[in-house]
Amino acid sequence: MSPIMRFILRRVGFLFLTFIVFMLIIFALPRAIPGNPLSTLLSQLFQQAQANPELIKAVYKRLMDEFGVGKPVHIQFIDFISRTLRGDLGTSIAFYPRKVGEIVAAYLPWSLGLLIPATLTSWIIGNSLGALAGYKRKSAVDNLMLPVFLTLSQTPYYWLAMILLYVFAVNLGVFPIGGAYSSGRIPSLTFEFIADVLSHYILPFLSIVLSAMGGWAIGMRVMVIYELGADYINYADSLGLPDRKLLRYVFKNSMLPQITGLALSFGTILGGSLITELVFNYPGTGYLLFRAISTLDYPLIQGVFILLISTLLLANLIVDFVYAYIDPRIRTGYLGE
Amino acid sequence: MVSQLIRDLLRIKKFDLSVAIFSSILIIGLVGPVVYEVDPVKMIGPPEQPPSEKYPLGTDSYGRDLLAQLLHGIRNSIYIGLTAAAISLAIGVTIGALSGYRGGVADSSLMLITDVVYALPSIMLMMLIAAYLKERNPIFVALVIGVTSWPWVARAVRSQMLSLKSRDFIYMSRMAGLSDIKIIFEDLIPNMASYIFMAFVLLMSGAMIAEAGLSMIGLGVTRGVSLGIILYWAQLLESVRRGIWWWFIPPGACLVALATSLLLLSTALDEYFSPRLRGG
Numbered sequence: 001m002s003p004i005m006r007f008i009l010r011r012v013g014f015l016f017l018t019f020i021v022f023m024l025i026i027f028a029l030p031r032a033i034p035g036n037p038l039s040t041l042l043s044q045l046f047q048q049a050q051a052n053p054e055l056i057k058a059v060y061k062r063l064m065d066e067f068g069v070g071k072p073v074h075i076q077f078i079d080f081i082s083r084t085l086r087g088d089l090g091t092s093i094a095f096y097p098r099k100v101g102e103i104v105a106a107y108l109p110w111s112l113g114l115l116i117p118a119t120l121t122s123w124i125i126g127n128s129l130g131a132l133a134g135y136k137r138k139s140a141v142d143n144l145m146l147p148v149f150l151t152l153s154q155t156p157y158y159w160l161a162m163i164l165l166y167v168f169a170v171n172l173g174v175f176p177i178g179g180a181y182s183s184g185r186i187p188s189l190t191f192e193f194i195a196d197v198l199s200h201y202i203l204p205f206l207s208i209v210l211s212a213m214g215g216w217a218i219g220m221r222v223m224v225i226y227e228l229g230a231d232y233i234n235y236a237d238s239l240g241l242p243d244r245k246l247l248r249y250v251f252k253n254s255m256l257p258q259i260t261g262l263a264l265s266f267g268t269i270l271g272g273s274l275i276t277e278l279v280f281n282y283p284g285t286g287y288l289l290f291r292a293i294s295t296l297d298y299p300l301i302q303g304v305f306i307l308l309i310s311t312l313l314l315a316n317l318i319v320d321f322v323y324a325y326i327d328p329r330i331r332t333g334y335l336g337e
Numbered sequence: 338m339v340s341q342l343i344r345d346l347l348r349i350k351k352f353d354l355s356v357a358i359f360s361s362i363l364i365i366g367l368v369g370p371v372v373y374e375v376d377p378v379k380m381i382g383p384p385e386q387p388p389s390e391k392y393p394l395g396t397d398s399y400g401r402d403l404l405a406q407l408l409h410g411i412r413n414s415i416y417i418g419l420t421a422a423a424i425s426l427a428i429g430v431t432i433g434a435l436s437g438y439r440g441g442v443a444d445s446s447l448m449l450i451t452d453v454v455y456a457l458p459s460i461m462l463m464m465l466i467a468a469y470l471k472e473r474n475p476i477f478v479a480l481v482i483g484v485t486s487w488p489w490v491a492r493a494v495r496s497q498m499l500s501l502k503s504r505d506f507i508y509m510s511r512m513a514g515l516s517d518i519k520i521i522f523e524d525l526i527p528n529m530a531s532y533i534f535m536a537f538v539l540l541m542s543g544a545m546i547a548e549a550g551l552s553m554i555g556l557g558v559t560r561g562v563s564l565g566i567i568l569y570w571a572q573l574l575e576s577v578r579r580g581i582w583w584w585f586i587p588p589g590a591c592l593v594a595l596a597t598s599l600l601l602l603s604t605a606l607d608e609y610f611s612p613r614l615r616g617g
Contacts, residue, residue: 017449018456025462029469150604154596156546158553159568159589162577170580177578267458275553279572286554293468293555301468305461312458 004324004331011320015313020081022309026302027080031073059096066090066299089303094295100303104285108307110180111284114201115273118208119266125209126216127258131251133217134224145217152214157272161207161279168203175203178281204280208273212265219261223254256327263319266312349609355601362595366411375405377562388583395583398574406562407587413563414545414592417479421544424483426537429490434521436491437498448495455488460550467556475558478551482544490536497529531610535603542599549592564588 001009067076083090089100130149133142169177176182181196227233227250236246274286281287285304292300324330346352375381380400388395394404436447454462462485470477501507502525510520526533545564551557552565553572571577571585 014452015456018453021453022457025457026465029466150600151593151597154542154546154600155593156549156589158550158572159585159593162568162572162585162589166577166580166582166585170578264455267461271458271460271464271550275550278553279577289464290554293464298468301465305465309457309461313456316456 007324007330008320011317015317019310019313023081023084023306024077026305027077030067030298055096059091059093062091062097063093063299084306089306090299092292092297092300092303094292094297094300100299101307103300104288104303104307107283107285107288108311110282111270111273111277111286112311114204114208114277114282114284115270118205118273119212119262119269121205122209122212122269123216123258123262126213127220127255129213130217130220131224131254134221134228135247135250137221137225142221146221149214149217149221152211153218155211155214156275157208157211158275158279160211161204161276164203164207165279176200178279180283200280200282204273204276204282207276208269211272212269215265216258216261220254220258223257224250227253256323259319259323259326263316263323266315270308270312346605346609349605351601351605351608355598355605358594358598359602362411362591362598363415366408366415369408370405370412373405373408375402377401377405377409385579385581394587395581397570397576397581397584403567403584403587406567407564407591409562410564410567410588411591411595413475413558413561414548414565415595417475417482417548417558417563418541418545418595420476420479421482421486421547422537422540424480425487425490425540425544426533428484429487429536430494430526430533432487433491433494434498434526437495438502438517438521438525444495447491451488451491454485455492459485459488460547463547463551464554464556467551471559473557473559475561475563478548478558479544481551482547486540486543486547490540493536494529494533497532498525501525501528531606535606538599538603538606542596545592546596564592 071079087101089104092098092100092103095103129145133145133149136142165177169175176199178200180200181187181193182200185193185196187193233246233250236249274284274289276282277284277286278290285308289301289304291297292304378401381402382392382396382400384396384398384400386392386396386400392402392404394402394407397403397406432447432451436444436451459482463481466481466485467473467478470481507520507524510524515523548557548563549565549568552563552569555569557563557565557569565588567588568585571581571588576582576584
């Protein structure tokens with residue numbers, strides 16, 4: 001087996017294990033937490049049964065069935081996993097009788113459309129600026145940029161979002177005050193509609209890019225400083241290699257950890273952008289999650305998390321492929337152990 | 338030795354600045370509620386008043402005093418941050434130290450657990466756990482943040498451990514017949530003190546930001562105020578779109594100042610302890 005294949009297979013195994021552990025957590029929480037939230041919900045529904053007997057009874061029966069109440073726990077878990085793997089995420093309570101999977105599917109594209117371009121843009125800009133600051137260490141550029149990076153990296157996305165919304169939409173009126181497109185418009189592939197979507201897109205996009213950028217820049221700056229002091233650079237420098245070539249070495253070596261970092265920080269960025277959606281009333285999964293939480297719609301909460309985590313693990317796998325392709329140590333089997 | 342260390346640290350500008358910012362906000366949070374005796378959750382005046390002499394930071398939509406909320410919020414956010422960081426640190430250091438010191442099967446299984454938890458974004462795990470808690474007091478929120486934020490600490494402590502444990506003085510302790518636990522807690526961990534302190538500082542800033550995030554999505558403390566809870570109310574009642582800037586700007590600014598000062602502090606310590614970053 002080629003070293004790359006071995007690496008990828010190991011990662012697939014690991015990510016699958018992570019998925020199963022995550023499912024175990026999701027499965028265990030409603031059943032293990034004191035006060036048993038699930039039974040509270042069920043008894044609440046049961047009490048409401050007088051008001052609208054037919055509907056409530058149907059919801060109640062469906063919940064009992066989906067949570068497998070009364071069956072042995074291990075059977076419940078196996079049922080849960082096999083249903084999830086078949087794509088059945090259960091039925092929503094608040095939106096009864098719609099299926100969770102179908103509801104989330106309507107919101108997920110908006111989130112991903114915001115998240116993926118914003119993450120990549122912040123990664124590229126942050127790393128470039130960080131490398132520049134590291135290279136020009138202790139210069140005016142570095143002294144100016146570092147405090148900005150430090151502050152940005154600690155600024156919650158949604159707070160920056162509130163500021164941007166207040167300044168650019170509420171005060172200056174340059175951008176719309178929220179949503180993904182103007183109300184009343186019907187989604188279509190016309191130029192007008194796309195322009196409308198873009199004008200709603202810029203502020204949420206910017207707030208994620210700006211606040212995620214700081215962390216990348218700080219990481220890259222430190223990495224470049226370390227690499228610039230490394231023996232191989234001193235040696236190459238003493239041989240009289242041109243600066244451009246040295247920089248390319250430094251950049252390449254500093255890049256690898258940042259690619260691993262990309263996989264690890266998807267989750268944090270996702271968490272931040274979910275809340276940013278709330279600020280902009282952006283119809284993504286964050287908005288859906290907020291509604292599910294405020295109505296205690298547990299099947300929907302579970303479903304949102306399962307889909308988000310699956311997406312994240314998939315993104316991790318893609319990063320692994322890129323990493324395996326770029327890192328010469330994996331190509332040659334040096335890291336194979 | 339300690340006084341020499343403090344004197345050296347005080348010479349670093351970043352260190353002074355960060356300590357100055359953090360401790361002044363901390364003091365405001367500790368002393369403020371005692372001096373400014375206004376109930377943060379009671380209606381005390383007309384709603385949505387801009388800052389004035391009577392209401393220094395204005396009032397919110399329920400006519401509650403925003404300065405009082407901010408002072409109590411700072412106190413609670415720091416309290417949650419400290420508690421959560423202590424919990425994460427305890428878990429992370431224990432797992433990392435055991436794993437690095439023992440090696441073998443213990444190491445591989447502990448690191449597998451760590452990696453699995455690390456691959457799951459902590460903010461998601463927090464939301465997931467918090468969603469099932471009906472009553473969320475500050476300790477619960479700190480606990481939820483604490484038990485999900487430790488993996489990077491465990492990894493970092495483990496790698497420090499690996500490099501420390503082959504030093505001579507550890508062999509001496511082992512030859513003297515000291516138990517593993519004794520060696521870990523009396524020889525190894527004290528030698529990582531500076532490192533562990535830096536981890537604590539970073540955990541704390543992360544925890545305060547996480548608290549705000551949980552609050553924003555509707556999973557913060559159920560009673561009382563925190564910086565995140567003020568932002569949550571501000572968001573819920575559309576303060577941004579209605580131009581009530583005095584509601585959402587101060588709590589966010591305090592949060593950013595607290596978190597940034599802590600990050601700056603850890604950067605200063607990092608530069609002090611690792612010569613490569615310090616050297617000109």
